[in-house]
Amino acid sequence: xxxxxxxxxxxxxxxxxxxxxxxxxxxxxxxxxxxxxxxxxxxxxxxxxxxxxxxxxxxxxxxxxxxxxxxxxxxxxxxxxxxxxxxxxxxxxxxxxxxxxxxxxxxxxxxxxxxxxxxxxxxxxxxxxxxxxxxxxxxxxxxxxxxxxxxxxxxxxxxxxxxxxxxxxxxxxxxxxxxxxxxxxxxxxxxxxxxxxxxxxxxxxxxxxxxxxxxxxxxxxxxxxxxxxxxxxxxxxxxxxxxxxxxxxxxxxxxxxxxxxxxxxxxx
DNA sequence: CTGGGGACGGGGCCC
DNA sequence: TGGGCCCCGTCCCCA
Numbered sequence: 560x561x562x563x564x565x566x567x568x569x570x571x572x573x574x575x576x577x578x579x580x581x582x583x584x585x586x587x588x589x590x591x592x593x594x595x596x597x598x599x600x601x602x603x604x605x606x607x608x609x610x611x612x613x614x615x616x617x618x619x620x621x622x623x624x625x626x627x628x629x630x631x632x633x634x635x636x637x638x639x640x641x642x643x644x645x646x647x648x649x650x651x652x653x654x655x656x657x658x659x660x661x662x663x664x665x666x667x668x669x670x671x672x673x674x675x676x677x678x679x680x681x682x683x684x685x686x687x688x689x690x691x692x693x694x695x696x697x698x699x700x701x702x703x704x705x706x707x708x709x710x711x712x713x714x715x716x717x718x719x720x721x722x723x724x725x726x727x728x729x730x731x732x733x734x735x736x737x738x739x740x741x742x743x744x745x746x747x748x749x750x751x752x753x754x755x756x757x758x759x760x761x762x763x764x765x766x767x768x769x770x771x772x773x774x775x776x777x778x779x780x781x782x783x784x785x786x787x788x789x790x791x792x793x794x795x796x797x798x799x800x801x802x803x804x805x806x807x808x809x810x811x812x813x814x815x816x817x818x819x820x821x822x823x824x825x826x827x
Numbered sequence: 828c829t830g831g832g833g834a835c836g837g838g839g840c841c842c
Numbered sequence: 843t844g845g846g847c848c849c850c851g852t853c854c855c856c857a
Contacts, residue, residue, distance in 0.1 A: 731843070732838075739837070757846065758835070765834070779832090785849075786833065793831065813852070814830065 687699050718733035719726040722740040727733040735754075742752035744759040748766050753759040761783055764770070770780035772787040776794045781787040789811060792798055798808030800815040809815040 734844085735838075754836075755846090761835075781832085783834070785851080788849085790832075810831075817829075
């Protein structure tokens with residue numbers, strides 16, 4: 560199950576970026592981190608070899624009509640961020656992220672209604688028509704928003720990974736994903752490779768024993784902030800994840816899942 | 828079986 | 843545009 564909602568699930572899979580431009584270089588972590596470990600540099604796995612890449616012609620897509628967006632109209636990413644992390648996701652919809660990139664929670668009717676509410680002239684005849692799906696809108700902003708959330712998203716370039724079948728809406732997202740295959744950050748101590756420098760730094764803490772994240776409630780310290788966050792739940796009377804049936808709360812979603820799988824939901 | 832810690836993956840946000 | 847960091851999440855292991 561893909562974790563990212565940027566992963567596209569359809570579109571033209573034949574589109575491939577120029578992977579020769581996506582090559583990343585091995586990241587060298589500050590030498591002081593290795594001062595206590597006079598280990599030789601471990602050769603990178605074969606997958607890290609530049610020879611693993613083959614140049615693929617960068618594609619172009621006939622650009623559809625891109626109406627300039629009015630100021631203040633958020634981009635797709637902005638829209639996604641506007642959904643925000645106001646509240647933790649419910650345990651039952653953890654997969655919802657998988658769809659938010661290609662589907663909008665806002666219906667077309669809602670868009671049109673919002674456009675009318677925000678535009679005093681919106682009551683007039685709807686005169687802004689989408690060139691792609693022929694839907695009409697009474698305001699330019701309504702049309703622009705529709706295109707931003709739907710039609711342009713459908714016709715936007717897709718960036719697919721050569722190592723797997725994932726596709727991304729931006730080259731930057733794809734570049735970042737490619738690193739999960741090339742693993743350019745290699746631990747000099749044990750040779751384990753990571754996709755990002757900070758992942759490697761966190762791994763190095765397992766060698767050094769450094770635990771920079773301390774619990775304010777007890778004396779425990781952690782090398783990983785996420786683990787501290789999970790630990791903090793153990794100090795909370797009301798846990799973050801609650802069973803919908805028996806209202807029992809859990810510090811981790813995995814514990815809630817175990818609880819549900821153990822038969823609580825069946826019993827009700 | 829349950830709860831918790833350790834290690835890690837990966838996309839988003841911010842600068 | 844890219845790097846660093848944040849956050850959410852998973853998997854595994856152990857008490």
